[in-house]
Amino acid sequence: MSLRTKLIAGTFGLVLGTSGLMAFLERWEGAGQNVxxxxRLARGLPTVCAGITKHTSPYPVVVGDYWSDDRCGEVERLVVTKGQLMLADxxxxxxxxxxxxxxxYSHGHNNGVPSTCASRAMRLINAGKIADGCRAxxxxxxxxxxxxxxxxxxGTKQFVPGLHNRRIAEMELCLK
Incomplete structure (x- = not known):
């Protein structure tokens, strides 16, 4: 039985979209970002709520549009559930x-779940080296x-201290 199947069936002990995860995402993605x-860090990618973009939303994401708190909550739950199920695979x-x-998942929410799945961190965690994977x-x-x-x-790379702070927070959460 796959982790995804166990998650859906509730037999794995992990929960999708926990309140702790949602609070963590709001800390880094922003809470109450309704417009x-x-x-700018994503080259102008239209973004709303807690990091919702055209790549994750079932609705159009157009700069200047207003999203209600209810719509943000609905789409955030949908995006997190779908993303965590992808991650579980x-x-x-x-x-x-x-x-x-x-x-x-926070890492995948920010960088794309496929990138997280292909990461050194995931390889280490899957190999049983959880602490090393968390640090990665x-x-x-x-x-x-x-x-x-x-x-x-x-084309040059620019270090962003705020992104590194998020990576450190993810590492710390992962190690708990």
Whole structure:
């Protein structure tokens, strides 16, 4: 039985869209962001609520549009549930905790679940090296920050301290 099937059946001990995860996402994605804005770190990608974009929303996401709290809540729950089920397909280690699952999802919410699934962190966690995998959410094997850079218009990479702070918070949540 796959982790996804166990999650749906409620037999794995992990829960989708916990209040802790939703609060964690709001901390990093913003709470009460009801007007769609052009996210400058994502090259102007229209974003609303807690990080909802055209890539995740069933509704159009148009800069300047207003989304009610009810619509934000509805779409956030939908996006998190769908994303966590996708993430569950990548997890092969049944020994992960809710905190590790939520930290991996936060990373996927910000970077895309396929990127998280293909990450060094996921490989380590699936190999049973959970603590090493958690640390890999924020640091490379050489100790340098990872997943904390944006690509500028000229193609160069720029370190973003706020992204690294989020990676550290994900690492800490993952290690709990």
């Amino acid at each position: 769609v804005y052009a996210d 990548c997890i092969k280690n049944p020994a992960i905790s809710q905190n590790t699952f939520d930290a991996l 959410l924020a640091y490379g094997p050489d100790g340098r920050p990872v997943w904390a850079y944006v690509t500028r218009a000229d």
